[in-house]
Structure formats: C-alpha cells, structure tokens
Amino acid sequence: MATPAVEQQNSTNHANPMKDNKAAINSNDQGWKAKLNIPEKDMRIRTTDVTNTKGNEFEDFCLKRELLMGIFEKGWEKPSPIQEASIPIALTGRDVLARAKNGTGKTGAYAIPILERCDPNKDEVQAMIIVPTRELALQTSQICIEICKHIGCKVMVTTGGTNLKDDIMRLYDPVHCIIATPGRILDLMNKNLVKISKCGILVLDEADKLLSQDFKGMLDNIISFLPNDRQILLYSATFPCSVEEFMRRHLNNPYEINLMDELTLKGVTQYYAFVQERQKVHCLNTLFSKLQINQSIIFCNSTQRVELLAKKITELGYSCYYIHAKMNQQHRNRVFHDFRQGLCRNLVCSDLFTRGIDIQAVNVVINFDFPKHAETYLHRIGRSGRYGHLGVAINLITYDDRFSLHKIEQELGADIKPIPKQIDPALYVSQWHMEKDGDEENQSAGK
Structure with a gap:
C-alpha cells in the first residue's frame, strides 16, 4: 500500500499530464539544440535596422526542425524585421512585394520559406531564385545549401560564363531549388534541358536590376514557362516604375512590405x-x-x-x-x-x-x-x-x-x-x- 505522501504525489502527476508533456518537450528541445554546431556568438553592436523587431523567434514560424537546425548552425539567432514580416506570409503561398534596405536579411526572408515548402521526396524543381549577377548567385546558393543541409533538398546554381555541359550533367540528378542568372536559366529552358512545369515558387532578388534594360523581357519569358498557380516573391531596396508595371502584370494580390522609412543604413x-x-x-x-x-x-x-x-x-x-x-x-x-x-x-x-x-x-x-x-x-x-x-x-x-x-x-x-x-x-x-x-x-x- 502506498504511503499518503506517495498517494498525494501520484494524484498530482495524474492531474497535470499536460504539464509533464510540456516539460518533456522542452527537455527534448534543449536536447536537439545542445547537439548543434553553432558558431561563436557575434558580439558586435547592431543598429535598429535589424534589431527593431516584434520579438519573434525562428521557432515561432512552425518550421521543420531540420530547417531550424540549419538556420541556427548558420549563426542566425533571431529573425530581422524583413524576415519577421516576410516569412509567415510567404509560407502561406501568397505573392509578396517586399522593400527593405540592403544588408538587413533579405536572403533569409525568402530562402527560409521556400526551403520549408520544398519536398525533398519529389524529384522536380520546386523553387527558383533569379538574381542579376553571378557573384550574388554563388553567394545565395551557398546560403541555401548551408541552411537546408539537414533537410535533404538539393540546390543548384547556374550562371553565364560557366560550361553548359556541367549544368546538363547536374540536371540528371535531383534538383529541388535553382539559383540562376536570367540569361543562363532562359537558355536551359529554351533548350528544354530543365523542366520547371512544377516549379511553384519564383523569387526575384534585386528586382529593380532584373527589370532594368539590361535584362529586358527575360523575366516575362521565364514566367511563361511556370505554372499558372505559381507564387512570386519580389525583393528590392529601390522600386522604379518597371517594378510596378511588372507587379500589375504578374503578381496576384501581393502582400506589400515596406521597411524603407529611410534609405541608407543607420550604421x-x-x-x-x-x-x-x-x-x-x-x-x-x-x-x-x-x-x-x-x-x-x-x-x-x-x-x-x-x-x-x-x-x-x-x-x-x-x-x-x-x-x-x-x-x-x-x-x-x-x-x-x-x-x-x-x-x-x-x-x-x-x-x-x-x-x-x-x-x-x-x-x-x-x-x-x-x-x-x-x-x-x-x-x-x-x-x-x-x-x-x-x-x-x-x-x-x-x-x-x-x-x-x-x-x-x-x-x-x-x-x-x-x-x-x-x-x-x-x-x-x-x-x-x-x-x-x-x-x-x-x-x-x-x-
């Protein structure tokens, strides 16, 4: 027979199963985070360009644990204002038109939601990121590869000035997300070397440059290959008239984000x-x-x-x-x-x-x-x-x-x-x- 003290303890345990369950979850959470290879904390001071947030954490966005692991191992501690405003909307599948300063976390603002929505079990291109320069394509692809390393999504970068044969060989293997400059990806599409009929997400980074005379008409051609129910995420620091015209033609009731109360960085x-x-x-x-x-x-x-x-x-x-x-x-x-x-x-x-x-x-x-x-x-x-x-x-x-x-x-x-x-x-x-x-x-x- 149990002593009165033990009986009291047992009844307390049975009365609060949710409390026990939550404690167990918290314990598990601490367990997986403790095993991560997180870089040394950046102790440099930061301006309100990136600290003026509503206090959300990356865990608040209901992301896959594997993606969170990559985010934290990348050294990203908390979402910046553009990430906080953009990630939850992009996850719903709605078009986004976002204006934010250079250097405030725009890449994470679109990379996190598109990699969350990519299914590594499907052998098809599901997301495409278009950028104006080869260096930016390499940088963006490296970030995507790092944050999705625990998910199993395959990221490919393709730019002009490189051997087309290498890209063709790469496309024999599964590719879930492509980062490209406009001329090269259009060349691959026109040659029927890349299939993007199932590509449901298109990101345009540095959109003002992509819609300038340097790339005249290329984005319209690229979009013609995509399915009708695609999602378009458009990011830029400056929004000339060309961006507004493009938005009217191709975006469906976009959610607009403007964090440009001033143009230059505070720091x-x-x-x-x-x-x-x-x-x-x-x-x-x-x-x-x-x-x-x-x-x-x-x-x-x-x-x-x-x-x-x-x-x-x-x-x-x-x-x-x-x-x-x-x-x-x-x-x-x-x-x-x-x-x-x-x-x-x-x-x-x-x-x-x-x-x-x-x-x-x-x-x-x-x-x-x-x-x-x-x-x-x-x-x-x-x-x-x-x-x-x-x-x-x-x-x-x-x-x-x-x-x-x-x-x-x-x-x-x-x-x-x-x-x-x-x-x-x-x-x-x-x-x-x-x-x-x-x-x-x-x-x-x-x-």
Missing part, C-alpha cells in the same frame, strides 16, 4: 573629401594610413580605372585584389571567394559588386569615383554596415562631382558630411566597442 556614417583628380591616389594613401580598416571595397566608374587603381595601390605597398565584369568567370570566382575568406584587405571593383554582395568584414567603402545616380550610390555604400553593424563610406569628390553629390543627398535624404581630420573609430570599428565593453566590465569587477 553607415558618410563623408566626402573635396580633391582634384590628380590628388585622389595620394588621398587614398592617406586614408589607408589613418583608418582602421578590417576590409575595404573601393569603387571606380570603369573597368579600365579599376585595373589602373589596383596597380597603384599595390605599388603603394597595400594588399589589393580587383574584380570587374570583363574578367574571366573563373578568375572572378577566385577573387570573390578569396576576398570573402579574408585573404586580402582591399578590393577595387566596378558596379558589378554593388548588388547584394554580403561580406560581413567590410567596414570601409570608398567611392574613388563618385557615381552619377542615387540608386548606384545607395547600393555601393550598402556593402558596408552589413546586418546592422557599423561602417563608414568615404566619397572622393572633384569639382565636376559637386552637383551629383548635392542631387544624391537630396534624393536619398542622406547626411554626407565633410571628412574630419580624425574619424572616430567608434563609428566604424566594432572591435573598439567590444574592447571598451570589456574594459568597463573589468573596471566594475575591480570595484
């Missing part, structure tokens, strides 16, 4: 320096000697000037790569990969590199040649201050650039200040904040 401080053309290299040399550069990207307005400047920088004794659209694709891939890995501190490039390229270590962007258009300027300086981190943009302005500077300031509502003699490291050096926080902790511990 990027912008300066200008008035110089003569012949003083630019000397000015750049001075900046290199004074700034605490983690990695920098330096923009020129032509491929010829990219190569000339890279040669000058190397002659000055600084490590430097360069990249532009006229280079061999294998060479471009190598430069892109090595710069991302941190093998070189400085990269000189043309506007090829302004679209979506995400290199977290870049904290300085220099416009050696000032752009003519606000849109180009916005995308260039957005290479710094990625995901709410800090960065600085410095513009070398000649007498001929003065009107462009004023026009871009007006159009973007940007505050581009004269460059001071000394730039405060607190504005662009994350390590400065981390060391300062560490010193303060040590001081308080000493007390």
Whole structure:
C-alpha cells in the first residue's frame, strides 16, 4: 500500500499530464539544440535596422526542425524585421512585394520559406531564385545549401560564363531549388534541358536590376514557362516604375512590405573629401594610413580605372585584389571567394559588386569615383554596415562631382558630411566597442 505522501504525489502527476508533456518537450528541445554546431556568438553592436523587431523567434514560424537546425548552425539567432514580416506570409503561398534596405536579411526572408515548402521526396524543381549577377548567385546558393543541409533538398546554381555541359550533367540528378542568372536559366529552358512545369515558387532578388534594360523581357519569358498557380516573391531596396508595371502584370494580390522609412543604413556614417583628380591616389594613401580598416571595397566608374587603381595601390605597398565584369568567370570566382575568406584587405571593383554582395568584414567603402545616380550610390555604400553593424563610406569628390553629390543627398535624404581630420573609430570599428565593453566590465569587477 502506498504511503499518503506517495498517494498525494501520484494524484498530482495524474492531474497535470499536460504539464509533464510540456516539460518533456522542452527537455527534448534543449536536447536537439545542445547537439548543434553553432558558431561563436557575434558580439558586435547592431543598429535598429535589424534589431527593431516584434520579438519573434525562428521557432515561432512552425518550421521543420531540420530547417531550424540549419538556420541556427548558420549563426542566425533571431529573425530581422524583413524576415519577421516576410516569412509567415510567404509560407502561406501568397505573392509578396517586399522593400527593405540592403544588408538587413533579405536572403533569409525568402530562402527560409521556400526551403520549408520544398519536398525533398519529389524529384522536380520546386523553387527558383533569379538574381542579376553571378557573384550574388554563388553567394545565395551557398546560403541555401548551408541552411537546408539537414533537410535533404538539393540546390543548384547556374550562371553565364560557366560550361553548359556541367549544368546538363547536374540536371540528371535531383534538383529541388535553382539559383540562376536570367540569361543562363532562359537558355536551359529554351533548350528544354530543365523542366520547371512544377516549379511553384519564383523569387526575384534585386528586382529593380532584373527589370532594368539590361535584362529586358527575360523575366516575362521565364514566367511563361511556370505554372499558372505559381507564387512570386519580389525583393528590392529601390522600386522604379518597371517594378510596378511588372507587379500589375504578374503578381496576384501581393502582400506589400515596406521597411524603407529611410534609405541608407543607420550604421553607415558618410563623408566626402573635396580633391582634384590628380590628388585622389595620394588621398587614398592617406586614408589607408589613418583608418582602421578590417576590409575595404573601393569603387571606380570603369573597368579600365579599376585595373589602373589596383596597380597603384599595390605599388603603394597595400594588399589589393580587383574584380570587374570583363574578367574571366573563373578568375572572378577566385577573387570573390578569396576576398570573402579574408585573404586580402582591399578590393577595387566596378558596379558589378554593388548588388547584394554580403561580406560581413567590410567596414570601409570608398567611392574613388563618385557615381552619377542615387540608386548606384545607395547600393555601393550598402556593402558596408552589413546586418546592422557599423561602417563608414568615404566619397572622393572633384569639382565636376559637386552637383551629383548635392542631387544624391537630396534624393536619398542622406547626411554626407565633410571628412574630419580624425574619424572616430567608434563609428566604424566594432572591435573598439567590444574592447571598451570589456574594459568597463573589468573596471566594475575591480570595484
């Protein structure tokens, strides 16, 4: 016979089965999370561009556990505002028209819902992501591969400048999600080498560029191959008239998201320096000697000037790569990969590199040649201050650039200040904040 104390305990257990069940689930949750290979926590400060959320967690979106495992192992801790607004809507199958700043997590905003909806047991292409540049295609495919590694979805990237035969061989194996540039995927479709009649999701990343004259009519052709009940997710930082026209033609009652109360990233401080053309290299040399550069990207307005400047920088004794659209694709891939890995501190490039390229270590962007258009300027300086981190943009302005500077300031509502003699490291050096926080902790511990 049970003692009164045991009887009381038994009755309590039977009275609260839900409580026990919940405790067991929580225990299991802790178990699977504890086994994940999560990278070291990013302790750098972040701006409200990515922290101003409603407080949702990735688990709140009812995602497959295997997908959550990939998300956490990628180092993504909590959804950013664009992810929080976009993921639950995209999961319902509704068309989305989203406008958000560069570097605030747009790739995750569309990659997570489309990979959640892909069925690895079906041997068919179920989702397609179209991007304007080869480098962005490689970067996006790498992110998708990493976050879906526990699901079993097969991701393929296909771009111009690579061997078509390799793509054909790859398509003999199952492919569930394709990331492509417009010309190459259209070529594969027209040759009947890729079947997308069951492809229910189309993502257009950097949509304003895809709908520009550079890709005239290509997206209309691509969409003609898709089923009528497809879902279209359209993401961009800037929305010209071409995007609105496309939306009216192809999107069905899209859910609109606009997180662009201001255009430039809060973490990027912008300066200008008035110089003569012949003083630019000397000015750049001075900046290199004074700034605490983690990695920098330096923009020129032509491929010829990219190569000339890279040669000058190397002659000055600084490590430097360069990249532009006229280079061999294998060479471009190598430069892109090595710069991302941190093998070189400085990269000189043309506007090829302004679209979506995400290199977290870049904290300085220099416009050696000032752009003519606000849109180009916005995308260039957005290479710094990625995901709410800090960065600085410095513009070398000649007498001929003065009107462009004023026009871009007006159009973007940007505050581009004269460059001071000394730039405060607190504005662009994350390590400065981390060391300062560490010193303060040590001081308080000493007390």
